[in-house]
Amino acid sequence: MTDSDELTEASTTRRRNRLLAIGPLWLGAITSILLFLFGIQLLGAATEAASPTIARIHDQIVVGGGSALGISWLVTYGLTSGSVVAALAVSLLSSGIVSTSGAFMMIVGSRIGAGAIVVLIGGLDYAQEGQIRSMRESMSLGLLTFLIALTVYVPTAIVGIVVLATFRSELFEATRGLDLPLGALEFFGPAVDAVTRAIGPRSALVVAIASLFAGLWLFDTVLERVDTETVRRHVFRHFGHVWTAFVVGLVITAVTTSVAFSLGVVVPLYNREFVKREEITPYVLGANVGTLLDTLAVAFVLETPAGVAVVLLVMGIATALTALLLVAYDPYVSAIHAVQNRLLTDRRFFVGFLLVLVVVPVTLVVLPHL
Structure with a gap:
């Protein structure tokens, strides 16, 4: 065998090994996307079929935008x-069960609740004696992420309600005609109809939610196999520039539709203090906006113009507010870090903060009924 033949064989072997390595990743990614799309289609069909029951339950619990925000926060x-x-x-x-303002507040509540989950779970250990120092170290990024989400989405809720009350018709007119060529998704139709008829709308709703979870979980599992060192090297060198770090965080989260991945990439850098809080904050701000892209995809798949308008409104306001925070970056970071430091060093203050994370959404739901 000549040297040329050996080189050719070695090259062929490398290509084969590369395909064997990335093949399962592509298969997993495609399967996760199909599961997610099927879950969305089934969710729409099941919600519409079960709308009388869901509407009755909704009307008994949700009264106004505040309770819509609170219930979505708690359900999260x-x-x-x-x-x-x-x-x-x-x-x-x-399905016409909630209003545009109700859906808006529910989406905002889901983002606040998602940020609070990390804090609540970590707080169960943090509040125990003897665990304070270790949990302080491990929860630092989680607290920072939640505080950033809070400073973005609470003002977003306030501004959004004003916009919907004042410029609702203009908003719908501006987003009219926005759609995607999703005719290929019609092949899910027979399966969706068959599942809904076979097990009933309520059970189909459970299956739909399970499919969404399965799709998201499988995609996160695929992302865990990605070589994050390469991503980390490229991400790290941009953290010195506030706006660039913001765009990187937004793009990575939007492309992967996974905050777990986009933040997971930088966790080792943050924990080892290779990047400072001042440097990672704009990246987290970008991730906060990018995480809404999968919700926008849901609105397009369900072919609901009102849904597209509402999600774009949330994204637009959140992006505008984030831009303002980046313009006033130094005082914003100082305020965020002052609160974070207090939470990480004062056990009683932190326990009180945890109680607030439960009391506030419960109050938003219960208060209108009193």
Whole structure:
């Protein structure tokens, strides 16, 4: 065998090994996307079929925008997924069960609840004696992420309600005609109809939510196999520039539709103090906006113009507010870090903060009924 033949064989072997390595990743990614799309289609069909029951329950619990925000915040705790709750909100809007303002507040509530989950779970250990220092170290990024989400989405809720009350018709007119060529998804139709008829709307709703969870979980599993060192090297060198770090965080989260991945990439850098809080904050701000892309995809798949308008409104306001925070970056970072430091060093203050994360959404739901 000549040297040329040996080189050719070695090259062929490398290509074969590369295909064997990435083949399962592509298969997993495609399967996760199909599961997610099927879940969305089934969610829309099941919600519409079960709309009388869902509407009756909804009307008994949700009274106004505040309670819509509170209930989605609490449901996010229960499902441990803001993306699934936001998808439910869009589906309920598509079926006419909730109003545009109600769906808007539910999407915002899902984002606040998603940020609070990390804090609540970590807080169970943090509040125990003897665990304070270790949990302080491990929860630092989680607290920072939640505080950033809070400073973005609470003002977003306030501004959004004003916009919907004042410029509702202009908003719908501006987003009229926005759609995607999703005719290929019609092949899900027979399967969706068959599942809904076979097990009934309520059970189909459970299967739909399970499919969404399965799709998101499988995609996260695929992302865990990605070589994050390469991503990390490229991400790290941009953290010195506020706006660039913001765009990187937005793009990575939007492309992967996974906050777990986009933040997971930088966790080792943050924990080892290779990047400072001042440098990672704009990246997290970008991830906060990018995480809404999968909700926008749900609105397009369900072909609901009102849903597209509402999600774009949330994204637009959140992006505009984030831009303002980046312009006033130094005082913003100082305020965020002052609160974070207090939470990480004062046990009683932190326990009180945890109680607030439960009391506030419960109050928003209960208060209108008193």
